[in-house]
Each structure stands twice: as structure tokens, then as C-alpha cells.
Amino acid sequence: MISIIIPAHKEKSNLIQLVTYxxxxxxxxxxxxxxxxxPDCCEDIAKIANGTSVxxxxxxKKGRACQMNEGAEHAxxxxxxxxxxxxRPPKDFxxxxxxxxxxxxxxxFFSYKFDKDNFWLGINAFFTAKDGLFTGGGDQCLFIRKSVFSKLGGFDAKQVLMEDFEFFKRMKKNKIPYTIIKNDLVVSARKYESNSYLRVNLSNLLLVMLFKLGYPSQKLRFLHDKLLRTPYNG
Structure with a gap:
């Protein structure tokens, strides 16, 4: 069985669409x-979980790392x-x-494309099929054997931002064999629409480089929130 774990915060509308999909x-x-x-989300999303598979x-605990760890514990x-x-994953994912x-x-992980037809976003999406600097980001939908996930200790609960990159770093250190499936997920371009292509790319590059240099995650979170507006679909 595959357990699909979705961390949720202020995403009621997207959750309804995704579960249906x-x-x-x-x-x-x-x-x-x-x-x-x-735990700090006051939305009533209980009605979404009305199917036998949901x-x-x-x-x-707060934080996406904690949410995903708790989800995995129940998997x-x-x-x-x-x-x-x-x-939105491909139909045969x-x-x-x-x-x-x-x-x-x-x-x-999966390669992905954006839900908007844009030349510059297409360039970003192209590199998700390659193993490189940005491999391991959350939008690529990490899948992993639960036993291996547990052996690695799950996501670092103290990593309040870029918990996905931190986990991928440990995957590589422990020589976990992985692949990138070239069958595109469809990722929302809303962050680019709320900011700008240049602003998002430069901010992401800065954050990744600081992460790799060992910058504390709390400071990364503070910097991220200063640089980028985060849209929600509640």
C-alpha cells in the first residue's frame, strides 16, 4: 500500500480539489x-475526510516537518x-x-511543470527532471519506503524551513538509491504570481545557498517571510 501524506495549513479549497482528483x-x-x-489551523476540513481511503x-506540533512525520506515523x-x-500528480503516479x-x-521524486504556460517557468520546470542543486524540493513529491524513512529518522522537526532539502541531504549521505521519474506533476504557479519570477528565483537561490552553508533554519524562515509573499487557497 502507498500512503499519500498531505501536510495542510490554510488549504481547504485545494484539499477538496486534490482529494477528488x-x-x-x-x-x-x-x-x-x-x-x-x-494544530493552529482553524479550518473545518473534517468533511473532506469522508471517504474510506481518507x-x-x-x-x-507546528511545522510541515512535524506534520509529515506525524502523518507517516499513522501510515x-x-x-x-x-x-x-x-x-496535482499524473494519473499513473x-x-x-x-x-x-x-x-x-x-x-x-517526480519532475514537474507549472499550471501556467510561461516561457520562464518552463525553464525552471525543465531542470526538475535533472539531478542538481534544487533536487529534493517538496514540490517534487518525495516517495520512499517507510522503513527507510524511519531508519533515517524522518524529517528534522527543528528544520522549520527547507526540511525537504535537509532530508535529501541525509538520503545522499546514507547512499539511499533514488530516481527522478520524468512524468510531470502539475505545480501551482501562485507564488510567482504573488511575487515575480525574478524575485522568487533569486530568493530561492539565496535560501538554498545559505542552507548549504549551514545557516540556521529559524533565520532562513525569517528571511523567506521577508522576501516572499506566501499565498493560500483557503
Whole structure:
């Protein structure tokens, strides 16, 4: 079974759309959907979890790393996949995951494209199919064997920003075999629309470089919030 874990905070509208979308996917295997809700989120999303394959976990601790860890603790599947609420996977992404792990990989990511047709965004999307500086970002939907995820200790709860890159760093250090599946997810371009292409790219580059230089995560969060406006779809 594959457990799809969705960290949620102020994303009610996107969650409704995503859960409906996942229910219409072409899949031959079993799966479950776990919505890991932030403890400080006051939205009523309980009604979303009204199907047999959807479970709502009201998390005890704040932060996306904590939400995803708590979601994984409740997961029944041997494989966990971490999906953002504003990302739409390809219809066959479950079978893609199963095929990748059946061929000897323990983890992986997906390439992606944006939901807006834009030349500059297309350049960004092109590089998600390559293994490089920005590999491991949350929008790429990390999937991993649950046993391997647990062995690595899950996401670092103290990493309040870029928890995905920090986990990927430990994956590489421990030589976990991974792949990038070239079957595009569709990622929302709302951050670019709320800021600008140049502002988002320069901010992301700065944040990644500071992270790699060991800049404290709390300061990274403060800097991120100063540089970028974060839109929600509540």
C-alpha cells in the first residue's frame, strides 16, 4: 500500500480539489490518503475526510516537518509519498512509484511543470527532471519506503524551513538509491504570481545557498517571510 501524506495549513479549497482528483486516478494497487493538519489551523476540513481511503490527523506540533512525520506515523502503507496540497500528480503516479521501487530504488521524486504556460517557468520546470542543486524540493513529491524513512529518522522537526532539502541531504549521505521519474506533476504557479519570477528565483537561490552553508533554519524562515509573499487557497 502507498500512503499519500498531505501536510495542510490554510488549504481547504485545494484539499477538496486534490482529494477528488486522487480519487479519480488510474491505479491498480491499494492506497490511502492522510491529511496531516497543522494544530493552529482553524479550518473545518473534517468533511473532506469522508471517504474510506481518507484519514485526517490533527497534528500536535507546528511545522510541515512535524506534520509529515506525524502523518507517516499513522501510515499503514509500506511506501509513503509526501504531496503538497496545491500539486496535482499524473494519473499513473502510483504505478510509477511502484515500478521505480520494484527496480531497486528506495526513494524518488517526480519532475514537474507549472499550471501556467510561461516561457520562464518552463525553464525552471525543465531542470526538475535533472539531478542538481534544487533536487529534493517538496514540490517534487518525495516517495520512499517507510522503513527507510524511519531508519533515517524522518524529517528534522527543528528544520522549520527547507526540511525537504535537509532530508535529501541525509538520503545522499546514507547512499539511499533514488530516481527522478520524468512524468510531470502539475505545480501551482501562485507564488510567482504573488511575487515575480525574478524575485522568487533569486530568493530561492539565496535560501538554498545559505542552507548549504549551514545557516540556521529559524533565520532562513525569517528571511523567506521577508522576501516572499506566501499565498493560500483557503
Amino acid at each position: 486522487l480519487g479519480d486516478m488510474d491505479n491498480s494497487g491499494s492506497y490511502e490518503i492522510i491529511i496531516a493538519q497543522s 484519514r485526517l490527523v490533527k497534528c500536535e 499503514k502503507g509500506e511506501i509513503v509519498a509526501f504531496l503538497h496540497a496545491d500539486v 502510483l504505478s510509477n512509484i511502484e515500478s521505480a521501487l520494484a527496480t531497486g530504488f528506495d526513494a524518488g
